[in-house]
Amino acid sequence: MSAPTDTTDTPRETVHDFTTEALDWKPYVGMVDYESATPSQRAALSMTPSNKGISPYVLVLAHEPEALRERTPLFNDIMYSEGGLSRGGRELGALGASVVNRCVYCAAVHAARYIQLEKKPEVVEEIYARETKADLPAFEQALFDFAVDLTSDPSEVGGYHLYHLRNSGLSDLEILDLIHSVAIFGWANRLMHTLGEPQRKA
Template sequence: MIPSVTLKPLHWHPYITPVEVAQATPVQLEAMAVTPSNKKVSEYVRTLVHDPESYVARTVLFNAIMYVEGGLDRADRELGALGASIVNGCKYCAVVHARRHVQLSEDDAVVSAIYFERDDLLNARNLAIYRFAQRLSVTPAQASQEDIAALRAAGMDDGEIIDLIHAIAIFGWANRLMHVLGHADMNK
């Protein structure tokens, strides 16, 4: 048995001054309304909204991949995002998606096993998802028919596999945006 991992939220610090909501243009305000959060609009969103058109395109796609009803279970999408974020070195996204996985699955065993590098404690489905996320993130061409077979053997159908590929792939992009536009730490 391994201990539970404790993941405190990180704070992201932008390198580019975020748009202040009070000074945002009508187009920027409309773009920020696409954000699915019921919380305040984050510094990350306010940084991306310097280009409202690309922000809306990115966010509509992100929402369709990560928050769509049906298909792959949300916890499995978060596990794919976590695996990609770890490989891509994005601590901020890794913490966010680890916490979401724990929240959705109501169990921290999978995340704890991953953070304590105990893949042997993952069930076949979680191991197949996590390994696929790692391989697809390191070198997409290394993902193979054997990876797809492992996902199928773990009970995933083709639609769920496509959903997982989308979740992993969008974090190749999202993690790189986070790295280029700022950095994360524990300080607020």
């Protein structure tokens, strides 16, 4: 496991439009220095999303190790656990939330993962072209519309939406997985917006 190389002194373009390009994320606040991190911070950093290297975002969240220690296993379980909604379906839920919240970095990550998993770049192309008005195949439309509605106006989401998802072929477990994937990105999008900005890679 490795900490990121510090590139904060290299000016790079901030990205404001949705893309499938891999992006970097530059924090507005200081990151925890892994070498001088406290034992509690190191313990929280020992498990990372996707079990990849420690990102700048995670090093920022490590300022509150107790929250990070709970957040990372929860995130991994919601997005990567076996059974229930497909990985691609969860990524589409995350993408829908990120489009509504205009989190360019999260949208880029989860659009790319959706394409990798489902081999349907045309779905992402349509979402990026028309955003919340995207016209998708029926199954993808059901997942995306639910993500949009839950993110835009959660107080209006209820029995009708669940009925529609069941009619689209989702089990109750799959519906719960979709809700979790959308909901956690309501949280993640707001943290990423507030704490930093997406940039093009060097």
